[in-house]
Amino acid sequence: MNSILPYIYYSLPWAAVIGLSVAIVAGVGVGMVWPRFLVYPYLCVFFWVNSTSYGSLAVFASRSIYTRGSGLLYFALILWYVLGAWLCARVSASFQRYPAPACNLRPWFLGWFVLLAAHVGVGLVSGVELAEALAPSGFSNIIWMAPLISLMLLAFRTREQVIELTHFILLAGLARALFGLGRWAAFGGDPNNVYANMNAIKIRLTFFDINDSLLCTVAFAIAAVHLFQVHKTDRPKFWRGIEWATLVSTALCIVLSYRRSAWIGFLLAFMVIMFRFPARRRLQLMTAGLPLVGAALAYVGMRRMAQTKGAGEGGLGSLVYDMQSRRFGPESERVLELKLALADFLSHPLTGIGSWGRYNGYQYISWQNNPDGGLFLHSGILHIALKSGLVGTVLLAGTIGAFILFSRRALRSLPPELLGLGAAGVAGAAFMIPDLLIGTPFPQVRTTQMLAFSLALPYLAMAVSKTAPVARPLVKPVAPRPHLVPA
Numbered sequence: 001m002n003s004i005l006p007y008i009y010y011s012l013p014w015a016a017v018i019g020l021s022v023a024i025v026a027g028v029g030v031g032m033v034w035p036r037f038l039v040y041p042y043l044c045v046f047f048w049v050n051s052t053s054y055g056s057l058a059v060f061a062s063r064s065i066y067t068r069g070s071g072l073l074y075f076a077l078i079l080w081y082v083l084g085a086w087l088c089a090r091v092s093a094s095f096q097r098y099p100a101p102a103c104n105l106r107p108w109f110l111g112w113f114v115l116l117a118a119h120v121g122v123g124l125v126s127g128v129e130l131a132e133a134l135a136p137s138g139f140s141n142i143i144w145m146a147p148l149i150s151l152m153l154l155a156f157r158t159r160e161q162v163i164e165l166t167h168f169i170l171l172a173g174l175a176r177a178l179f180g181l182g183r184w185a186a187f188g189g190d191p192n193n194v195y196a197n198m199n200a201i202k203i204r205l206t207f208f209d210i211n212d213s214l215l216c217t218v219a220f221a222i223a224a225v226h227l228f229q230v231h232k233t234d235r236p237k238f239w240r241g242i243e244w245a246t247l248v249s250t251a252l253c254i255v256l257s258y259r260r261s262a263w264i265g266f267l268l269a270f271m272v273i274m275f276r277f278p279a280r281r282r283l284q285l286m287t288a289g290l291p292l293v294g295a296a297l298a299y300v301g302m303r304r305m306a307q308t309k310g311a312g313e314g315g316l317g318s319l320v321y322d323m324q325s326r327r328f329g330p331e332s333e334r335v336l337e338l339k340l341a342l343a344d345f346l347s348h349p350l351t352g353i354g355s356w357g358r359y360n361g362y363q364y365i366s367w368q369n370n371p372d373g374g375l376f377l378h379s380g381i382l383h384i385a386l387k388s389g390l391v392g393t394v395l396l397a398g399t400i401g402a403f404i405l406f407s408r409r410a411l412r413s414l415p416p417e418l419l420g421l422g423a424a425g426v427a428g429a430a431f432m433i434p435d436l437l438i439g440t441p442f443p444q445v446r447t448t449q450m451l452a453f454s455l456a457l458p459y460l461a462m463a464v465s466k467t468a469p470v471a472r473p474l475v476k477p478v479a480p481r482p483h484l485v486p487a
Contacts, residue, residue: 031088032095035155038085040168042148043453045078047172050209051446053192066445074134076445079144086147089154101153101463104406105455108399109146115391116143119355128356137375137443138355138387144445145452152456153463159417162464166222166421167239170246173219177249180206184256195258205258210435211450213262216250217269217431218454221424223247224273228285231416255296261439265431272427276411276419333365334378340364341377345386352389359386376443380436383443403429403455410462418461425457 031038051066068076093100116139123133134140156162183189189204196202207213223243226235254266274282344359345352353359358374368374377383384392407426414422432441432451441447 027084028088031085032092035085035089035092035151036161036165038088039151039155042078042082042085043168044172046211046446046449046453047176047215049446050192051211051444052209054194054208068136074131075140075144079147079445082144082147082151082449086151086154089151093154098154098157100150101459103149103153103459104402105149105399105459106146108395108402109143111395111398112139112142113146115388115395116140116355119388123354123356128354132356133354135356135375136445137372139384139392139442140355141442141445141448145448145455148449148452149456149459152453152460156460156464157467159464159467162421162460163417165460169421169424170219170222170239170242173215173222173250174242174246176212177206177216177219177246177253180212180253181249181256203258204256206253206256208257208259209446210259210262210432210439211446213254213257213259213266214428214431214450214454216253217266218424218428218457219246220250220254221269221273221427222420223250225276225420225423228277228281229416229419230278230281233417252296255300258300261434262431264434268430268433269427272430273423276423333367337362337365337368337377338379338382341379341382341386345382345389348389350389350391352385352387352392355387357387376440378438378440380439380441383440406462407458410458414461414465418465422458422461425454425459425461428454428457 027038045065049065051064053064065078066076068074073080090100092098116134119138120130120133124130156165180190184204184206189206190208192208193203193205194208195205223246226232226243227240227247251266254262274286277285340361341359344357359377362368362374365373377386381393381396384396388395407422407429410422411419411426429451432447432454435441435447441451
């Protein structure tokens with residue numbers, strides 16, 4: 001046996017290479033015939049795998065699937081997967097003569113690609129390594145949003161397939177919410193609890209990662225539109241039960257996340273959903289639902305404010321205690337961070353400091369005192385302005401504006417069975433507005449891909465709305481029984 005072990009060890013790398021090659025060939029074959037089956041595993045990763053260990057007390061943190069490892073490929077392997085899946089879907093669509101659905105975001109993503117190429121070129125000339133110029137801490141993650149949007153538009157081609165995706169999102173949101181609520185009730189909540197572990201705020205939370213609340217919001221929007229829209233479609237009782245369970249569990253999961261950005265984002269998404277209904281139905285739902293949601297948010301908000309330390313005089317200011325400067329003493333680090341970054345932006349307003357740049361004075365911020373210090377800040381808009389200047393800011397404004405213009409038109413014309421999916425995408429984008437203003441969305445792979453997933457939904461619903469409706473089984477008429485007639 002001892003003589004065989006060395007051969008087994010030597011053969012393991014070769015076996016891994018052979019197994020990976022077989023998996024790639026099988027994946028390409030599946031992608032050429034059923035491209036949507038390459039989308040579901042990819043979405044499962046982003047729906048279920050956490051992207052941060054911030055706030056955890058664990059001594060050792062495992063490397064995330066969203067990181068680029070040794071950096072030989074410059075980007076995370078999961079991103080190369082979505083690029084390969086898009087290529088398979090593109091070739092499959094060409095063979096089947098399926099035209100790519102319209103999407104007014106493509107020119108803007110092309111502009112982002114050209115801008116990143118310009119930064120890479122300038123960086124190489126200036127002696128900056130390629131890995132630093134392409135790092136997620138810049139704005140390269142925005143470019144990687146385009147393959148996922150294009151993949152979803154090419155992979156789901158019929159109404160039946162899009163309704164299948166809708167059911168998948170409902171089940172995924174329900175399962176994630178139930179997992180979060182069960183862990184909160186029986187196992188102390190999310191271990192990545194920055195409030196309890198670092199700020200001494202004695203609360204349990206369902207999910208600290210904002211993307212889990214984003215998934216719950218998208219599923220909540222689908223369930224709400226399906227249940228309360230005026231022109232309802234016939235659905236089995238099973239799916240109606242799933243929608244009611246999703247509606248309740250996802251809303252509760254977001255409330256118990258104790259994330260201020262999640263609470264505000266959920267209210268914005270709620271308003272988007274309400275405007276999908278006529279005025280009378282909107283008034284009825286807001287009268288019935290808004291007090292419940294408001295009471296729940298008020299309860300958890302008051303509980304958090306009561307346990308917040310260092311909140312000054314208390315009151316509503318306790319919710320933004322970490323953004324306020326004290327009457328005496330040093331300025332708030334959150335405010336100081338924004339002031340330092342804004343000063344660097346004003347020094348380089350046109351082109352910014354580069355995708356690889358660090359703003360001056362970041363060493364004065366406690367959480368920036370690490371190897372990645374100065375590469376990110378808590379404002380998505382200011383992050384883009386700092387890294388890419390007015391050029392990137394215009395591209396960001398154009399991308400957002402193009403999505404808003406299309407979504408307004410799409411939500412007015414979608415049929416009832418597709419309205420839920422389209423509204424969910426817009427609600428998900430509205431949910432991310434607070435994180436875009438005071439969070440760090442663009443340096444995070446999971447956040448940008450989840451945002452791309454949300455942006456793709458109204459375009460996908462609009463694309464398949466022009467196809468034939470879902471075929472319904474017809475009841476075959478019963479032929480009359482023959483009988484004798486007297487001559």
